[in-house]
Ligand SMILES: Cc1ncc(C[n+]2csc(CCOP(=O)(O)OP(=O)(O)O)c2C)c(N)n1
């Protein structure tokens with residue numbers, strides 16, 4: 074295997090951190106500690122991890138309503154993420170964005186987005202900046218989006234733009250088979266969403282989104298192409314979300330138990346553990362120590378979020394503009 | 406079955422009417438059902454309005470029954486052609502709805518969250534609203550759309566908007582804002598039967614509220630407001646959920662001896678100028694309450710009409726209680742700061758009447 078020991082450790086840490094963040098966040102949401110809706114991405118750890126393994130803080134990603142995995146893969150701190158979900162002043166957006174809008178511009182994270190499809194052109198725009206400045210070799214854009222989002226017109230416009238301008242961008246489609254309760258076989262007219270890439274003149278590849286090594290390899294090639302100035306690539310990753318569409322969604326109403334079972338048997342984290350131990354790349358002891366660290370980190374994140382202060386009411390009026398503060402707190 | 410009480414919650418003039426207490430969401434669905442039974446050309450389209458399909462039989466599962474379960478059960482009655490689940494393609498399916506309306510059907514579109522109207526905005530503005538006019542009256546667009554607006558549920562900036570003023574700004578489009586089960590029944594039925602495109606904006610905070618609904622089949626004329634409460638000292642003007650806020654404020658004001666009149670506008674375009682003018686001529690004071698942001702808003706529009714037509718009757722400046730000029734924050738405390746509260750209305754009324 075052509076992956077360094079450090080990278081393997083990073084991959085495992087990242088996937089396990091995503092898994093445990095989502096489980097912990099869901100538990101806290103059901104306890105009433107979150108302030109709003111929360112979408113979990115456990116089960117889908119491989120796509121963001123395998124892709125972001127090739128990125129640095131200078132690369133940009135666009136994210137979705139199901140964005141925690143993207144955030145973690147891009148290096149955001151779980152303390153500040155949890156605090157944001159709890160609506161606290163110490164949260165990544167000061168409590169103003171919540172679960173659906175976690176962002177960190179210092180880490181190349183353009184923000185989770187609540188409008189399905191809306192972040193795709195932002196990643197194209199980041200790639201445009203890179204090309205404009207002549208820094209494609211160190212700054213590419215990655216647009217994460219779902220199978221459902223692939224039906225938005227804006228994806229098609231963005232793909233065409235990226236292609237005609239040869240922009241360093243990756244269209245990273247996380248096909249988890251569903252958009253809310255709607256199966257992708259109903260809403261998507263093509264067998265593989267990646268087949269649409271051909272019509273826009275870019276390579277399209279389909280990979281097993283439960284296999285982080287497969288994602289890592291495909292992403293490595295695509296990102297190398299982008300950095301070399303050879304333009305966009307479309308990667309479709311077939312994956313699965315373990316929980317409901319949002320925290321209170323009951324999947325048994327639209328997914329069969331056999332299907333859920335099938336994907337749990339393909340679990341990306343178990344898959345990784347089996348592979349690295351079999352190939353003697355990592356020991357069970359190493360893996361366990363990573364898991365133990367993450368457990369501590371999650372306890373800390375919850376503690377941090379719970380004990381953090383609420384934002385001041387006056388912050389409601391801050392940051393509407395850069396250089397104009399609205400002096401009227403509503404008309405009252 | 407009950408009869409509405411004196412001081413009927415649906416407003417003066419309804420005492421003794423036969424009806425029952427119902428949830429907003431239930432009467433909404435019942436009205437969709439009865440309009441679909443009434444007219445075979447009415448069909449419904451939107452994301453997850455049944456929700457889910459069996460992989461083997463291809464039959465709809467009705468797993469979601471629509472966002473907020475608004476259409477639960479309808480697919481069993483009407484089938485997937487008339488309860489048509491759509492991919493996440495708002496511009497495409499709203500445009501297709503306009504096209505089918507131009508050619509003889511009466512589509513009803515569920516846009517889920519009101520914020521998503523922007524994805525389909527061009528189809529609404531350039532096609533739905535303008536076709537009749539720019540084609541010289543040859544055609545009509547009997548399209549109804551509905552979606553859920555409003556802050557207060559922790560949905561943050563992109564799922565909490567109330568910018569119905571942006572729709573009311575569009576000539577050719579009608580906009581209605583039910584405030585309770587009674588008004589949603591009458592307004593939804595009227596909208597579906599109307600030959601122009603109509604947007605029905607439902608605040609999320611109303612969906613689980615119950616209220617009195619008359620049994621009879623009725624429509625509420627588009628463009629008419631109503632009195633929810635009669636009073637002599639000040640007029641409170643509400644729309645959508647702020648009509649509830651106005652009622653709560655009126656209760657608090659009554660405790661301190663201020664007799665407020667409450668108007669529920671129900672329609673924003675067209676809207677009822679007469680009721681505003683009539684009430685202000687009587688009370689001489691007015692406070693308009695709106696959860697939309699204040700610039701170029703309905704609150705400003707109502708204020709302009711009152712200033713124009715009832716200026717000489719005003720004892721004090723017209724006041725607006727609105728959201729601030731900002732997006733909607735996530736944190737619950739900030740959301741409360743953002744939304745007009747009954748206490749804000751009470752404070753503004755006291756100021757207006759010179760109490761403090
Ligand atoms: C423009 C828009 N339409 C509808 C929605 C409501 N919505 C939120 S997530 C979602 C499903 C998205 O499916 P997919 O893109 O496959 O992502 P997944 O949820 O599976 O991660 C829908 C319909 C939205 N947020 N924005």
Ligand SMILES: [Mg+2]
Pocket residue numbers: 219220221247248249250251252253
């Ligand atoms: Mg999906």
